[in-house]
Amino acid sequence: MMTDAMTARLKPVQPGRTSLVTVLDIGSTKICCVIARLVPRPEGKSLRGRTHAAEIIGFGYGPSAGIKSGVITDLDKAEQAVRTVVGIAERAAGLTVESVIVNVTAGRLGSETFSAGVNLGGQEVERADIQRVLRAVNERSVRPERSIIHALPIGYALDGQKGIKDPKNMVGEKLSIDVAVVSAETLAMRNIELVLHRCHLQIEALMATPYASGLATLVDDESSLGVACIDFGGATTTVSVFAEGHLVYADAIAIGGHHLTLDIARSLSIGIAEAERLKTMYGSVLPGQADERDMIPITPVGATRDEAPSQIPRSHITRIIRPRVEEVLTAIRDRMQATGMMDVCGRRFVLTGGASELTGLPEVARRILARNVRNGRPMGISGLPELAKGPAFATVSGMLIYPQVCAGEYVEPHRSVRLTGTDGYFARVGNWLRTSF
Numbered sequence: 001m002m003t004d005a006m007t008a009r010l011k012p013v014q015p016g017r018t019s020l021v022t023v024l025d026i027g028s029t030k031i032c033c034v035i036a037r038l039v040p041r042p043e044g045k046s047l048r049g050r051t052h053a054a055e056i057i058g059f060g061y062g063p064s065a066g067i068k069s070g071v072i073t074d075l076d077k078a079e080q081a082v083r084t085v086v087g088i089a090e091r092a093a094g095l096t097v098e099s100v101i102v103n104v105t106a107g108r109l110g111s112e113t114f115s116a117g118v119n120l121g122g123q124e125v126e127r128a129d130i131q132r133v134l135r136a137v138n139e140r141s142v143r144p145e146r147s148i149i150h151a152l153p154i155g156y157a158l159d160g161q162k163g164i165k166d167p168k169n170m171v172g173e174k175l176s177i178d179v180a181v182v183s184a185e186t187l188a189m190r191n192i193e194l195v196l197h198r199c200h201l202q203i204e205a206l207m208a209t210p211y212a213s214g215l216a217t218l219v220d221d222e223s224s225l226g227v228a229c230i231d232f233g234g235a236t237t238t239v240s241v242f243a244e245g246h247l248v249y250a251d252a253i254a255i256g257g258h259h260l261t262l263d264i265a266r267s268l269s270i271g272i273a274e275a276e277r278l279k280t281m282y283g284s285v286l287p288g289q290a291d292e293r294d295m296i297p298i299t300p301v302g303a304t305r306d307e308a309p310s311q312i313p314r315s316h317i318t319r320i321i322r323p324r325v326e327e328v329l330t331a332i333r334d335r336m337q338a339t340g341m342m343d344v345c346g347r348r349f350v351l352t353g354g355a356s357e358l359t360g361l362p363e364v365a366r367r368i369l370a371r372n373v374r375n376g377r378p379m380g381i382s383g384l385p386e387l388a389k390g391p392a393f394a395t396v397s398g399m400l401i402y403p404q405v406c407a408g409e410y411v412e413p414h415r416s417v418r419l420t421g422t423d424g425y426f427a428r429v430g431n432w433l434r435t436s437f
C-alpha cells in the first residue's frame with residue numbers, strides 16, 4: 001500500500017469569488033514569498049483555466065541559506081532565511097501569513113503513470129465503478145519511502161476509446177483510467193515541513209517545481225500538442241512534459257546555474273561572488289568573434305590591494321561554462337529518451353529559470369535536443385515587481401496559477417499532514433472521485 005501522501009490539500013478557488021493565497025519558493029540560491037489576491041476575471045483565450053487575476057499585495061525576496069539542491073542542510077539557517085523573506089512580504093501586505101503553498105525540488109523527484117480498468121457489463125459508469133478502478137490502481141503501490149505530491153487523472157477510456165474527459169453516466173463494457181503520479185522521497189519533504197513549522201507556517205499544498213514552471217511559461221496550444229519545459233535553477237535543473245493539456249512527466253537533475261559559478265571560481269581561483277559577477281556579465285555558451293580579444297580583469301583569491309588584477313580573454317569563460325551546460329542538456333535528453341518522453345513532447349522545448357538567460361543557450365539546446373527551443377517567461381501574472389518578471393521567478397508565478405487549476409486533482413479538507421500511514425493514497429483519491437462524480 002502507498003504511504004500517506006503529502007499531496008495537495010488545497011481547496012480550488014471558487015469561480016466568481018476573491019481569494020487570498022501565499023506562495024513560497026524555497027530555492028538553493030534564493031527564497032521568494034508572494035502574497036496575492038486572486039480576483040475573478042473572464043478566462044483568456046490563450047491561457048484557458050486562468051479564471052482569476054493575481055493582484056500582488058506582498059513580495060519578499062532574499063538569499064537562500066541552509067539549503068542545497070532543494071534539500072535542507074541546516075535547519076537553523078533555513079528557518080532564519082524563510083522567516084526573513086516571509087516577514088518582508090507580510091509587512092508589505094499588512095497581514096500575517098498562516099499557511100503557504102510551497103515548492104518541492106528535492107527528494108529525487110520523479111513521475112510514474114498508473115493505469116487500471118474495470119468491467120461495466122454494458123451499464124452506465126457510476127461512482128462505485130470509479131472506486132473499483134482506483135482500488136485496482138492502488139494495488140500497484142509506490143515504494144514506501146516515497147510520498148505523492150500530485151496525482152493527476154490524465155485520461156479516461158471506455159472500451160478502449162481514449163480521450164474521454166468525463167465518463168460519468170456514459171455506457172460501456174470497460175472503464176480505464178490513467179493517473180500521472182509525481183512523487184519524491186518522504187524524508188526530504190519532511191525536513192521542509194519541519195522548517196516551515198518552526199516558522200509557524202502550515203503547508204497548504206506542496207507543488208512540484210517542474211509543474212509550476214510549466215504552468216507559468218506554457219501556452220495552451222503547446223501543452224495540448226506536446227511540449228517539454230526545462231527550468232534551469234540555482235542548484236537543480238527540472239524538466240516537465242505536458243501533453244493533451246496535462247502534466248505527464250517530471251524529473252530533476254542536481255546540477256544548476258550555481259555549479260557554473262563554482263566551475264568558474266575553481267578554474268580561475270577567484271571568489272564565488274566574483275565568479276557570479278563574471279558569469280552574469282560575460283557568461284555565454286557560444287563563442288563570439290571578438291572573444292579572444294576581449295580581456296576581462298579578474299582578482300584572484302587572496303590578492304592584496306596593491307596587486308594589479310589579472311586579465312583573461314572572454315573566450316576562457318565560455319570554455320568553462322559550455323561543457324557543464326552540454327552535460328545537463330545531454331543528461332535530460334538521455335533520460336527522456338529512456339522513458340519515451342522525447343516522442344511525447346513533440347518538437348518543442350521551452351527554457352526557463354535563472355540560468356536560462358545565458359547567452360546562446362537556446363542555440364546549444366537546439367543542437368543537442370534536436371527540437372525547436374524558445375525562452376519562456378512567466379505569463380498571466382500582473383503586478384509583480386520588475387525584479388520578479390524574469391524567468392528566474394517562473395516557479396513563483398506557477399504556484400499562483402495552481403489554485404485555479406487544481407480542481408482536477410485530488411483535494412482533501414484541511415487537516416494535519418500525516419507523514420506515515422497505510423490508508424493508501426489512491427483510496428483517498430477514490431473518495432475524491434466519489435464526491436466529484
